[in-house]
Amino acid sequence: MINIVLFGKPGAGKGTQAEFLKEKYNLTHLSTGDIFRFNLKNDTELGKKARVFMDNGELVPCEVTTAMLIDEVKKHPDTAGFLFDGYPRTLNQAEALDKFLPTIGSSVTATIALEADDEILVKRLLERGKTSGRADDQDEDKIRVRYQEYNEKTAPLIGYYKEQNKFYAVDGIGTIDQITERLTSVIDNL
Numbered sequence: 001m002i003n004i005v006l007f008g009k010p011g012a013g014k015g016t017q018a019e020f021l022k023e024k025y026n027l028t029h030l031s032t033g034d035i036f037r038f039n040l041k042n043d044t045e046l047g048k049k050a051r052v053f054m055d056n057g058e059l060v061p062c063e064v065t066t067a068m069l070i071d072e073v074k075k076h077p078d079t080a081g082f083l084f085d086g087y088p089r090t091l092n093q094a095e096a097l098d099k100f101l102p103t104i105g106s107s108v109t110a111t112i113a114l115e116a117d118d119e120i121l122v123k124r125l126l127e128r129g130k131t132s133g134r135a136d137d138q139d140e141d142k143i144r145v146r147y148q149e150y151n152e153k154t155a156p157l158i159g160y161y162k163e164q165n166k167f168y169a170v171d172g173i174g175t176i177d178q179i180t181e182r183l184t185s186v187i188d189n190l
């Protein structure tokens with residue numbers, strides 16, 4: 001089983017690249033943002049718990065997120081592997097994943113970061129906000145909160161995965177194809 005964590009700041013292109021990678025490597029794509037948005041739209045219990053955090057650009061509490069992620073993983077017992085997109089986003093979540101995956105005989109294979117400059121990303125998100133209908137993409141203040149969350153809570157994961165020799169970074173600026181190419185060359189050499 002191959003498990004890839006796609007890592008990057010909001011707007012770095014994780015979702016776009018995940019669409020290509022999941023086809024190429026036959027992976028199950030789990031996007032916590034997409035799962036939360038689905039639950040928000042359908043007004044589920046989970047959606048009710050997540051809404052206020054998401055609308056403000058804050059992270060949803062780890063207990064809620066991890067329980068949801070584990071449930072999703074368990075729905076795919078026969079998969080060739082997972083492409084985690086948006087999870088883990090805190091050290092607590094990374095540790096939870098490292099505890100859980102061995103219970104299904106697996107582990108994180110690699111974490112690959114899409115790197116890009118904040119100012120470019122903020123512009124991309126505001127552009128996306130015009131068509132995506134995502135409340136968290138339409139307001140620059142909320143976008144800034146997401147970057148603050150990233151810097152405080154998510155950036156420390158780089159060190160966590162480097163210590164395990166599982167961290168790779170690729171340049172996230174270029175055409176979609178160029179970036180897919182960079183990601184596949186990392187994965188093919190794992």
Ligand SMILES: Nc1ncnc2c1ncn2[C@@H]1O[C@H](COP(=O)(O)OP(=O)(O)O)[C@@H](O)[C@H]1O
Nearest residue numbers: 010011032033053054058059060065086087089
């Ligand atoms: N692993 C996570 N832990 C906590 N909250 C999360 C997680 N993944 C997604 N969320 C919530 O969903 C929102 C949108 O997620 P996502 O679409 O991945 O955002 P982004 O475009 O900012 O990368 C986040 O701002 C956060 O509120």
